Amino acid sequence: MPIKVAAGIDIGGTNTKFGLVDRQGNTLTSDKLKTAQFADQNFAQYMEAIHESIDSLLKNYTSPLELIGLGFGAPNGNFHTGTIEYAPNLPWKDIHSIKQEMQKHYDLPIIVTNDANAAALGEMKFGGAKKMKDFVMLTLGTGLGSGIIANGQLIYGHDGFAGEIGHSSFILDGRQCNCGNKGCFEAYVSSIGILHTAREMIDNYDGQTKLASIDSKELSVKHIHYAAKEGDQLAIEIFKNTGRSLGIKMAEIVSYLSPEAIFLFGGITKAWDFLYPHIEGELNQRVMKVFKNKVKVLASELSEQNAAILGASALVW
């Protein structure tokens, strides 16, 4: 009997990663395409290439496989319509229907959502939220995505675009955000936001810090983490600042949704020991009494490498 698998496809600005995932969350086989390579082709051709690659994975696997559906995680991926809408980092603008293109090739469920929603589903199906019905996932990278699970379901909202906590206000009329608005949470705790804070703090610092010797344009969160581990006080302060910002926003999240847990996903979780005490401190200081010391703050259990494929496949499973 063939092994049943779901295809998980993660559409990113740089790479398009895909894999075939079994019911237990094992990625049996996977591959990737360079997204930018299709910049001068149309969207249908790009979808065609994905189709061919998945077919080739199915054929070349050592055991017989049965594909039961395709899940797509994509920037601005819309669950309701099966489209990608105005994704800023992709070569195709306007609205493009993943669902319509893929239906030409497959008579199977084709499900689309954004990458952070897919990550939340992945966490629930295969990660640390297996028994949870109410939790929030924050994915921290260049931007800040979020996925909300309540009553055991993803919250898509009326138009499919719910879960944009990264673009809720953090400081009223504060920093310019890439979305065009000001003061968004993303502008403070995404890697871009953290580096913005870091540069400000380095400029205003009177003490000695290794970070001052790094070219401002080259500075990365990794540099800050490395310095913090070596005891650099300013680097430690930068994580304290970031942890406090996360805790302040999490207190707001709890007021809205009273989740069992809030998960953090992304490279920044490597600096957990520097962040966590400050997240917890602000969160529990700022929530109402009924919420104090109830909400777990957890690092995602999905590996960074595999999460997007797993999450996209969880749309099907």
Place this chain on the structure above:
Amino acid sequence: MPIKVAAGIDIGGTNTKFGLVDRQGNTLTSDKLKTAQFADQNFAQYMEAIHESIDSLLKNYTSPLELIGLGFGAPNGNFHTGTIEYAPNLPWKDIHSIKQEMQKHYDLPIIVTNDANAAALGEMKFGGAKKMKDFVMLTLGTGLGSGIIANGQLIYGHDGFAGEIGHSSFILDGRQCNCGNKGCFEAYVSSIGILHTAREMIDNYDGQTKLASIDSKELSVKHIHYAAKEGDQLAIEIFKNTGRSLGIKMAEIVSYLSPEAIFLFGGITKAWDFLYPHIEGELNQRVMKVFKNKVKVLASELSEQNAAILGASALVW
């Protein structure tokens, strides 16, 4: 054949209102008790009195009625446990089980939630949200309650206490709120919050305003509304300020939940014409592009008098 009715019971600090509501949302008969009258009795005796009153309504109605369940809206009412927990405005502190007490008298569904959640259900079952699956209800009174409906369901959260948008931060470390924290949204747009703002604005106003002649302790939102209707510029500015605050918070709500509509409930909606343009203006200026001019801001269609009973009965229906 008897008419099927659900009992809707609204437990408030001043009055306990209850009524028998049919499937169409008609309150066939209703009554109330003074809550404070039971201050020196225990919670079980108070529940006993409610039971007797409901029985008397059932017996005395002109047609035969069949009770199919009881819904309670109460401050800090918990859907998961059927309890009231530490309600600040009620004479009984600690945790009290409505469900347990009422099960002594009825072998029927007994459902408990907080008053704002009940109002949201009432709006969905009997009011302006009949065809909506994703909306948010904000109830503005002395405090500010909220109920979140997503995917057609109330969001209760892990512990039953979700939907406390009134106690999410509005101004970081701002005004002292009754909940013990600082800067909560409630401290700015509940009637207490609006009057706080009004007093500050009156004190700092150089022009002429009728509001300056009203004793600060006597000042009410009604006074401000009356003055605004007569063209008092400061009164108009106070509503502008309140409308802007509402719009700013609604932009945040949209980022989280992307609702079809946000409903406002409470006496303040009488000042709709003074508030609405500023709510809409801020909301649509501050949301991401994908949300602009999509979200409806609506006044509740439930009558203030009946809403709590209808909402509580909707828990059963």
